[in-house]
Structure formats: structure tokens, C-alpha cells
Amino acid sequence: MLKTRRLCLALGLAVCLTVGAQDNEIHQRSETYEWPTDQLVVKNLKAWQDLKFGVLFHWGLYAVPGMVESWAICDENWITRDSTRTYQQYMDWYFGLADELKPTKFDPTQWAEACSNAGMKYMIFTTKHHDGFCMWDSQETDFTIAKHAFKDDPRRDVLKHVLDAFRQKQFTIGTYFSKPDWHSQYYWWDVYAKKGRNVNYPVDQHPWRWQQFKKFTHNQMNEILSRYGKVDILWLDGGWVAKENRGQDLDMPEVARIARKNQPGIIIVDRTIHGPYENYQTPERTIPETQLDFPWESCIPLSDDWGWVPRPRFKSPEKVIGTLIEIVAKGGNLVLGVGPTPEGLIEPESVKRLNAIGAWLKLNGKAIYNTTITPYYNEGNVWFTKAKDGSRYYAIYRLNDGEKLPTSITWSQNLPKKAIRLVSNGKRVKYKLQGNQVTVYLPKQLPQQSIALEIE
CATH class of the missing domain: 2.60.40.1180 (Golgi alpha-mannosidase II)
Structure with missing residues (x-):
């Protein structure tokens, strides 16, 4: 995600700090909205608005030590890491977690059951965070769960099994995809120093390299949208990757063409990038102050963190229910962040809270689902x-x-x-x-x- 309130690096490797806001180079939520012109997309958007409540899974290398996503490898002034290692040593350690992520208890059926019991109606799964580690069997890179510690497991193509489990529970299906890729030499090139979250070389001086990154990105999006059945939402993170910012143009018209060739009518969420490819807005960890009459979704984690951490501070079920009530009354949806453990399960304390939320919705959902403002x-x-x-x-x-x-x-x-x-x-x-x-x-x-x- 673009923002996080806490970065806790486990195993004594770094520190725990509070981040008020890391807004530099992040576009704020737009004050305007542009309805899509494709009527099938409009139809799907209106159906999605009726769902009201979904789940967003962050699961990747960062689950192994129990740290928050992949931000620790990004050199920005709000991040503090282990001072006994050089930056390169830290990068090597982090990327080496690919040989430790072996979720032997991986059970997406448990995930789907817990989320169905919670009253959730749609899901978004992180196929790749900014660190570039793929949770599917990508043919574009070896940096994938299917080619490291989990490679001999028949469930190694994780994305397939997750999406299949949720389809069996009649969920609307979404895939999160990071536009930046900090593992790719086409984005963070070792010839240059790495400073900040952006591409680390001048795109205008190396157009071939950027073209290769675009090709790599398009091919990966094609994989996740052509090989895993029906997908309803393409949820793109990393809003700093935009033509207006250092020429980081991914050719969004081509991305949309690829997406809708594979998945006609798919909702595209190029989050924080205002225009025809931000089919709904995504205020993060916040609720808009006033009611909005276009599609939007507040993305808020169940604990303080998007991914799994060893000692989470969970929100109470009543807090989540109250948040959902306010969001729906203001015209939005709530997607609740849940981080599976490194073993591949949703931990009991999360399940307990999800069950309590679902018990309330089972009795009172008529006032939430399929309502309008x-x-x-x-x-x-x-x-x-x-x-x-x-x-x-x-x-x-x-x-x-x-x-x-x-x-x-x-x-x-x-x-x-x-x-x-x-x-x-x-x-x-x-x-x-x-x-x-x-x-x-x-x-x-x-x-x-x-x-x-x-x-x-």
C-alpha cells in the first residue's frame, strides 16, 4: 500500500517507528471522478457498489519476519533499518527471504470460509507488491514463490488456489498488482544508486530499458488476467508510476486493452491517478469527510498493518462495523486488510473478529448490502x-x-x-x-x- 502507520522489522533487524504520512510524490485522492464510457464496465461498477464489504490480502516475503510489506528496502527518510548491515547486505537478506517462504499450512479454503463468514462479498489478492516477488508462477521472472522454497509443493501456483477457493464462495474476484518493481533491473538498475521509490535511472536517457520494463509489466498483467479464470477487478498500486512523474509511462491505454481483451468489462483501479483508468477511488486508512455519489472504496486494515506481524493491534469488531456503517452511508465500500501468516493461514484472532462482524451482518445486512445513499x-x-x-x-x-x-x-x-x-x-x-x-x-x-x- 502507499501508506503505512507502522514499520516493524522483526528478528532484531530494524526498528519500530510511527509514520504520520509519507505523502511525498503520492497523488492525493481526486476531487473529481470520470465515469468510464464502456457500458459493461459501468454495469460491473454498479454491481460492485452493491457488495459494500470486501477483503484485501497482503501476503509475500514480508510475512516471513513479520514486517510491513516491502517498504524497508526503499531508501526514504521515514524508513529506519538495521544499522549493522550495509544497504546491499540488507537487500540481499530481504530478497533471500524467497528461500524461506514455505507456507506448508497454506489453506485458501480457510481464508475463503473466514471471509464468507464475515459477510464479505469481494476479495483482492496481492499478486505482487513493490518488491517484485510474485505470488503466481510467472514466466517473466524467477523471483516467484513457485520457483523458490515452495517450488516442490503442488500448491506452488498460489494465485490459482486462492482465486479458486474464493470463487467457490461466489466472491467477486480482484487482483492487486504493483506497477513499480524494485527487484527488476528494468526499474531499479544496479548501474545507478537507489534513492526513493521511483525508477532509479533517467528514463529519457535510457528509453530501451524503460521500454523493456513496460513490456515486462504488460506481460505479467497478461499472465494474471489470462491464466486464472474470471477476474472482475484489476487493482493497481504505486501511483507514483505515472507519465507525469519522471516519464514513468506504462501506457495505460495498452494496459486497459490487455485487461479487457482477457476480461471484458473488468474494473480497473489505477489508484490515485485521476482519469479514465481510476474506475473507483481508494482513500487509504481514511473515510471521506462527506458523502460521495461516485464509486469509491476505503481500504483499511483489520490491525494497524496490512501484512501479518507477530504482535498485531487489532481493531474491535464493533470498530469495523461502525466504520462500515459510516462508509456505506457516505456511498462507499469498505475493503478490510487481512494478512495471512507465513504458514499460510488466517490467524485465530483475526478469524474471531471476522466471525463477530459476520454475525452482525447476518442479522443487519439488509441495511448495508444493495442499498443506496x-x-x-x-x-x-x-x-x-x-x-x-x-x-x-x-x-x-x-x-x-x-x-x-x-x-x-x-x-x-x-x-x-x-x-x-x-x-x-x-x-x-x-x-x-x-x-x-x-x-x-x-x-x-x-x-x-x-x-x-x-x-x-
Whole structure:
């Protein structure tokens, strides 16, 4: 991902630091949105908007020591690493983790089961992070899980098994792909020093080398979109790789042509790059301040980190549910980051939280899935959504961590005309309508969690 709040390098190899923001050379979320002209893409986008809740998996070399993605090999002033090694020694150690990533307990069926139980409807799997390590059997490089420590395992083509497991649970399928590749000599060329996240040679002076990188990138995208069945979303990270930034032009029209030749109508998310190939926006670790009427998705991890770390600080189920409520009321989707362990499992504490989220959605999901926005969408702790046919509103009281459910809830718009019911069981609740204000009296036996009401 583009931002991370914590970089913890395990095994005593580096430090743990807090990163407020690493915004240099990262485009901010656009203030405008450009709808795609391909009507099949528009249709798929609208179907994706109905899903509301998905999962984003970060899993790669960084899982072995339990550190956050691949940022430690990038030389920027917010990163601190082991000072007893030279930079090259550190790079050699990091890339050498390819010979240690051997997930003998790899069980994508467990992943799919846990995410299905959580009420998630779509998934995005990191095929390659910025370090260039491929989680599929790429023919373009040997730097892939299928050609190192896991090469003798029949499950070595990890991408295939992950996508197959989620298709069996009827998930919409997405593939994350990093546009930069810090392992490739076509992007970070050893002839030049490496400074920062960008290409480390002047593209205009070495056009052949950049052309080779484009060819390499296009070929890899073609692999993940032609060999693994139906893919619904191509989620591209690394927004600094753009024509406007040092001439890092990947020829996005050609990328889109390749993608949609293999997968007609695929949603392309060239995140943070405003224009025809950012089919939905992706605010990271944040929720927009106001409601937005175009496709967008907040990407937020379940813990503080995208990948697995040894001592994670998890968000509570109620925190995630409350975040989902706000995002949906503002017109967006939530994709929740989950990092599988180096053994290839979702750890029990993550599963426990996912189950709790799913239990709430099983009872209250009618107010979340397949809903649309309403102009008056928030009053205090109450958030509003609307049925797509306009027949009813939903009022969802967001219970924050440490709070208790009140005995009554009051709001001043989206008022009832017939009845108010609990979404969880369809039972009517008592209310008083006085002028432009309604007061709803909640039954005493309700559990201490967010509550969804159907307004007829």
C-alpha cells in the first residue's frame, strides 16, 4: 500500500517507528471522478457498489519476519533499518527471504470460509507488491514463490488456489498488482544508486530499458488476467508510476486493452491517478469527510498493518462495523486488510473478529448490502441508507467502543410514515413522532452493539 502507520522489522533487524504520512510524490485522492464510457464496465461498477464489504490480502516475503510489506528496502527518510548491515547486505537478506517462504499450512479454503463468514462479498489478492516477488508462477521472472522454497509443493501456483477457493464462495474476484518493481533491473538498475521509490535511472536517457520494463509489466498483467479464470477487478498500486512523474509511462491505454481483451468489462483501479483508468477511488486508512455519489472504496486494515506481524493491534469488531456503517452511508465500500501468516493461514484472532462482524451482518445486512445513499445521511450516531427502490430508509445507530446502547434514539429527517422495525428480526418498535422529530424506544433485551432499524 502507499501508506503505512507502522514499520516493524522483526528478528532484531530494524526498528519500530510511527509514520504520520509519507505523502511525498503520492497523488492525493481526486476531487473529481470520470465515469468510464464502456457500458459493461459501468454495469460491473454498479454491481460492485452493491457488495459494500470486501477483503484485501497482503501476503509475500514480508510475512516471513513479520514486517510491513516491502517498504524497508526503499531508501526514504521515514524508513529506519538495521544499522549493522550495509544497504546491499540488507537487500540481499530481504530478497533471500524467497528461500524461506514455505507456507506448508497454506489453506485458501480457510481464508475463503473466514471471509464468507464475515459477510464479505469481494476479495483482492496481492499478486505482487513493490518488491517484485510474485505470488503466481510467472514466466517473466524467477523471483516467484513457485520457483523458490515452495517450488516442490503442488500448491506452488498460489494465485490459482486462492482465486479458486474464493470463487467457490461466489466472491467477486480482484487482483492487486504493483506497477513499480524494485527487484527488476528494468526499474531499479544496479548501474545507478537507489534513492526513493521511483525508477532509479533517467528514463529519457535510457528509453530501451524503460521500454523493456513496460513490456515486462504488460506481460505479467497478461499472465494474471489470462491464466486464472474470471477476474472482475484489476487493482493497481504505486501511483507514483505515472507519465507525469519522471516519464514513468506504462501506457495505460495498452494496459486497459490487455485487461479487457482477457476480461471484458473488468474494473480497473489505477489508484490515485485521476482519469479514465481510476474506475473507483481508494482513500487509504481514511473515510471521506462527506458523502460521495461516485464509486469509491476505503481500504483499511483489520490491525494497524496490512501484512501479518507477530504482535498485531487489532481493531474491535464493533470498530469495523461502525466504520462500515459510516462508509456505506457516505456511498462507499469498505475493503478490510487481512494478512495471512507465513504458514499460510488466517490467524485465530483475526478469524474471531471476522466471525463477530459476520454475525452482525447476518442479522443487519439488509441495511448495508444493495442499498443506496440518501441526501440526509447522518445525525449524531445515526447513519442512514435507503433501499434501492426507494420504498424504505434504514437508520443505523453506530455504537462506538466503550459506549452503551441508549434506551431511545432521536432524529429529525427520514421520518416514518407507517412503522419502524428492527432489521434483525422484523419486529416493530415503539416510537413517538412529534413535529419534525421521531424518538424510537429500543427494547431492553437488545445486545450491546450497533442497531439497524427499517423505516417504512
